[in-house]
Structure formats: C-alpha cells, structure tokens
Amino acid sequence: MTKLISAVFLLVSFILPITPQAEEQRLPVSLQPEQHEWVLEYMRSMLETVADIQGDLAAAQPGQAALRAQQINQFVTDTKPRGIGRSFPPAFRAMSAQMNSYWATLATPAGDSRVIMENTRALLNTCNACHRTFYLNAPVSGSAQ
Numbered sequence: 001m002t003k004l005i006s007a008v009f010l011l012v013s014f015i016l017p018i019t020p021q022a023e024e025q026r027l028p029v030s031l032q033p034e035q036h037e038w039v040l041e042y043m044r045s046m047l048e049t050v051a052d053i054q055g056d057l058a059a060a061q062p063g064q065a066a067l068r069a070q071q072i073n074q075f076v077t078d079t080k081p082r083g084i085g086r087s088f089p090p091a092f093r094a095m096s097a098q099m100n101s102y103w104a105t106l107a108t109p110a111g112d113s114r115v116i117m118e119n120t121r122a123l124l125n126t127c128n129a130c131h132r133t134f135y136l137n138a139p140v141s142g143s144a145q
C-alpha cells in the first residue's frame, strides 16, 4: 500500500506542472573551494557522530558518547583550514560557537544516558537553526572549479 502511494505520488509529481520553488529566504555564505569542501565534510562527520551517539545510547553504552564527541572536536583541530573563521559572517560564527559549546559538553563524560540525550537534542537544535538561517553559495574563485 505504501509502495502504491509512493508510486502514485511520484507519477503525479512528474505530471503536474512544477510548482515554483520557494524563494530563498536564507543568508548566503561564500567560501573558497577548500573551505567549502571542509565545511561539508565536517557537517557529514557531525551527522555520523550524532547517529553513532544514538547507537551508543540504544546499546546502553553512554561512555562511548564522550569519546565520539572528543573525536569530532579533534577532527576540527587537525583539519580546519586556517583563517576559515574570518570567511564566516558573524551570525554564522555565533551559531557555530553555540553548537561547539554543546559538543564540549558532550565531550565531557556524563555516564547518564538521559543527560546525553538532552544535550544531543540541544545540539541538534543548533544544527537545525543554522540550516534554516544559512546556505552555502557555490565556491568562489580558486582552482579548476
């Protein structure tokens, strides 16, 4: 049944005239190709980390969560392109800082699944708030792009 509904929906969406895309309300962030790539890699790694943390909690291994948060923080320390902060608009930096405070909290061993869940939820709220506020422009200038 669900498959049928999806098939009908897919068909209808091909047949119906395409509705105009909602106008972009978010603010653009323009980065150089290397910075752009790094931001997206960081984003993907953060999402994977959150998924892993949820897996740890489901497996009753809350101790793992802090290690994972420490790893993502270490990834930033090791790979962040120099001076990238200056390319971010101030509000983007501020949201980023807010998110980092939750990563720092998660990186401190808590042991209590409930506390970790609450912090993860608060962390995800910062992800969502930024995604609703900013988008990345196509990378500017630089190499063969």
Ligand code: HEC
Binding pocket: 029, 040, 041, 043, 044, 046, 047, 050, 092, 093, 095, 096, 099, 123, 124, 126, 127, 128, 130, 131, 134, 135, 136, 137
């Ligand atoms: C300070 C702003 C900001 C914060 C905080 C933030 N993101 Fe993002 N993220 C972005 C922007 C901008 C994009 C590009 C989206 C676009 O252009 O539409 C993005 C894209 C992504 C993508 C897509 C990556 C790809 O390969 O295209 C993922 C996944 C993602 N973010 C996960 C997260 C997660 C998980 C968090 C929180 C733990 C988070 N982000 C926090 C700004 C942010």
